[in-house]
Amino acid sequence: MGEVIRFVPKSERERVRLIREARAIYDSVFPPSDPVREQRDKASASHVRIGADVHRGEGDLS
Secondary structure, eight states, X not given: OOOOOOOOOHHHHXXXXXXXXXXXXXXXXXXXXXXXXXXXXXXXXXXOOSSXXXXXXXXXXX
């Protein structure tokens, strides 16, 4: 009874899927050499952060 169900839009799920796919491709081309970083990346991939991104302006590339 105490469960909270949160709606996640399809576009957000697709964004997360594309990010995971891009990370896998990047890691296949440039394998991580730091085992601590690799473990942290695997841990963060299992947690989806919704709404944590800061939206940048069009000209901001940083």
